[in-house]
Amino acid sequence: MQDNSRVIRQDISWKIIISLGGFFMIALTFALGFFLFYRGIGTFTTYDHSVFEFLFSSTWAPADSHDGGGKVGAAIFIFGSISTCLLALLISLPFSIGVAIFMTEISPGFGRKIIQPIVEIFVGIPSVVYGWLGLTVLVPVIKDVFDTQYGFSVLAASLVLAIMIFPTITSVSADAIRSVPKNFRQAAFGLGSTRWQVIYKIVLPAAKNGILTGVILGLARAFGEALAVAMVIGKTKVFPVSILSPTTNLTSAIAADMGGAMDGGEYNIALWTMALLLFFISLGCIFLIHYISESDGENI
Amino acid sequence: MPNKDNQVLQDTTKAINATILRAKLLDTIMTGVFYVVALFFLVLLIVFATYIIVKGFMDFDISMMAFDHRGIGNQLFNTVYLVILALLISVPLGLLSGIYMAEYAKPGRVTKIIRISIETLSSLPSIVVGLFGYLVFIVMTGSQWNLFAGALAVSILSLPIISTTTEDALKSLPDGYKKGSYGMGATKWQTIRMVLLPACIPQIMTGIILAAGRAFGEAAALMFTAGMSTDINWNSTNLFSSTHPLNPFRPGETLALQIWASRTEAIAENSTQIANLCAAILMIMVFTFSISARYISQHINKKMIGDNK
Numbered sequence: 001m002q003d004n005s006r007v008i009r010q011d012i013s014w015k016i017i018i019s020l021g022g023f024f025m026i027a028l029t030f031a032l033g034f035f036l037f038y039r040g041i042g043t044f045t046t047y048d049h050s051v052f053e054f055l056f057s058s059t060w061a062p063a064d065s066h067d068g069g070g071k072v073g074a075a076i077f078i079f080g081s082i083s084t085c086l087l088a089l090l091i092s093l094p095f096s097i098g099v100a101i102f103m104t105e106i107s108p109g110f111g112r113k114i115i116q117p118i119v120e121i122f123v124g125i126p127s128v129v130y131g132w133l134g135l136t137v138l139v140p141v142i143k144d145v146f147d148t149q150y151g152f153s154v155l156a157a158s159l160v161l162a163i164m165i166f167p168t169i170t171s172v173s174a175d176a177i178r179s180v181p182k183n184f185r186q187a188a189f190g191l192g193s194t195r196w197q198v199i200y201k202i203v204l205p206a207a208k209n210g211i212l213t214g215v216i217l218g219l220a221r222a223f224g225e226a227l228a229v230a231m232v233i234g235k236t237k238v239f240p241v242s243i244l245s246p247t248t249n250l251t252s253a254i255a256a257d258m259g260g261a262m263d264g265g266e267y268n269i270a271l272w273t274m275a276l277l278l279f280f281i282s283l284g285c286i287f288l289i290h291y292i293s294e295s296d297g298e299n300i
Numbered sequence: 301m302p303n304k305d306n307q308v309l310q311d312t313t314k315a316i317n318a319t320i321l322r323a324k325l326l327d328t329i330m331t332g333v334f335y336v337v338a339l340f341f342l343v344l345l346i347v348f349a350t351y352i353i354v355k356g357f358m359d360f361d362i363s364m365m366a367f368d369h370r371g372i373g374n375q376l377f378n379t380v381y382l383v384i385l386a387l388l389i390s391v392p393l394g395l396l397s398g399i400y401m402a403e404y405a406k407p408g409r410v411t412k413i414i415r416i417s418i419e420t421l422s423s424l425p426s427i428v429v430g431l432f433g434y435l436v437f438i439v440m441t442g443s444q445w446n447l448f449a450g451a452l453a454v455s456i457l458s459l460p461i462i463s464t465t466t467e468d469a470l471k472s473l474p475d476g477y478k479k480g481s482y483g484m485g486a487t488k489w490q491t492i493r494m495v496l497l498p499a500c501i502p503q504i505m506t507g508i509i510l511a512a513g514r515a516f517g518e519a520a521a522l523m524f525t526a527g528m529s530t531d532i533n534w535n536s537t538n539l540f541s542s543t544h545p546l547n548p549f550r551p552g553e554t555l556a557l558q559i560w561a562s563r564t565e566a567i568a569e570n571s572t573q574i575a576n577l578c579a580a581i582l583m584i585m586v587f588t589f590s591i592s593a594r595y596i597s598q599h600i601n602k603k604m605i606g607d608n609k
Contacts, residue, residue, distance in 0.1 A: 021393060022396070028456065118342065118346075124514065125583065126519065127517070127519070128556045128557075129517065129579045136576075163348075226427035254427050278427075282423045
């Protein structure tokens with residue numbers, strides 16, 4: 001009996017340890033959110049700027065001191081992030097869905113054995129490598145082909161991001177397409193549909209929510225990518241006039257300027273506000289994915 | 301009016317035939333388009349990988365691997381050391397939370413919050429994690445840039461990967477494992493430790509390898525935590541000296557950061573070649589890690605199928 005009570009005590013103590021491990025995840029996420037919020041809110045409280053100014057003004061001249069009094073309009077950075085991400089999505093999406101359909105509907109054997117592993121390997125390639133390749137190959141090519149001054153451009157950033165998010169969107173979409181029940185297809189083929197009709201009219205609409213999840217995951221990755229984009233975007237604090245002109249974005253501003261800004265100064269805090277904005281964007285993506293999967297009738 | 305009826309019938313047949321023909325033609329065209337798209341990307345990705353690896357080793361010189369400021373030996377060592385430190389922190393925590401989510405969590409609000417927390421962590425921009433690490437592990441502790449802070453920051457990024465794979469692995473086990481164990485009178489913890497966890501070790505290993513692969517290439521989270529410099533004295537015998545290789549409280553630049561640094565603060569004349577080499581080494585590491593992860597997961601598949609026979 002004594003042995004029994006020892007075992008039960010052990011069972012209970014491990015239950016507590018494991019539960020603590022689970023709750024640690026909440027604590028960590030809240031700690032992250034708290035510190036980002038605590039720091040990022042300073043622009044609006046300590047230095048007394050309006051949210052409107054931060055989001056929509058394009059005058060970026062924060063003072064690198066505790067006195068404040070500068071301007072913290074981050075519209076150029078925000079616009080840079082949004083435009084590069086959307087353009088990247090536009091470039092990547094047709095290819096991603098095309099490859100996802102190819103590896104599931106058209107050539108499943110080849111898809112599973114060859115394409116799937118390759119796509120998975122490319123998910124894991126570090127983003128600096130993409131950025132480095134963009135810098136040494138893409139930027140000079142753009143400079144020559146379009147005859148621009150430097151080659152650093154929205155286009156270069158979007159292409160790098162497009163290649164980066166391609167594997168994410170492809171593998172999530174392929175999973176979604178695979179999970180469409182087989183009898184959907186059999187029924188459509190039985191009615192005499194061609195394969196393209198089955199794909200276009202049956203499979204894609206049925207897998208719509210899964211593909212959308214992949215798109216959002218890809219967008220979240222693109223929004224948060226820092227160094228790869230910073231290497232090719234040019235880091236010029238002006239609105240881009242065309243996709244060939246350089247601009248800047250939220251993440252490259254943080255990566256480039258955080259190291260030099262005085263801790264707690266207006267400049268430093270304004271960069272924290274950008275990080276807070278990025279945090280909200282990725283939170284928003286998570287909630288959007290939950291909303292989609294719940295409307296799909298799948299419970300988590 | 302049989303003639304007119306016949307005419308209508310003929311017309312309809314013709315129209316249907318045309319529709320079918322068009323559908324078939326479109327089907328062929330689209331199949332072709334998919335082949336072209338898939339092939340294009342396959343070729344692009346393969347060219348991409350070979351280009352990086354070939355270019356990296358094109359100007360290879362043994363001095364580029366040297367363990368001093370001219371080579372990247374120190375960076376390579378820092379990278380490996382940092383990944384090991386990060387795994388030492390994130391594997392136990394990830395396992396605990398994975399086990400919790402799979403075995404202990406009851407459906408409800410708290411579980412949902414934990415799930416959203418894990419998802420938030422996994423989709424956090426790494427630069428944001430880097431800032432958090434800088435504030436909490438460097439500024440608040442009043443220390444210099446150091447490897448340990450970098451390892452903590454990277455752990456935040458690898459935690460969700462390990463946690464999710466552990467959870468998925470435990471959940472995918474057949475019910476019989478658990479029932480059998482409970483039937484023998486085992487407690488929940490005994491069941492988890494003696495039956496469930498051993499059965500999922502290969503899948504958990506796959507998750508750990510994937511997390512390590514991600515940690516190898518991480519740069520943005522390390523810029524403000526592990527620092528952008530490295531100074532190792534390989535003859536140092538004092539573990540607490542700031543140049544001892546195994547002292548985790550020293551600045552430690554990694555391979556990925558070296559690539560970034562050669563872009564922004566290129567001092568050495570061969571910095572481009574060095575960055576090429578770093579990129580190539582990172583690529584090879586990623587390949588090794590993904591292939592071994594795949595090998596392990598295929599190995600378990602075989603084992604599982606064998607068990608079912």
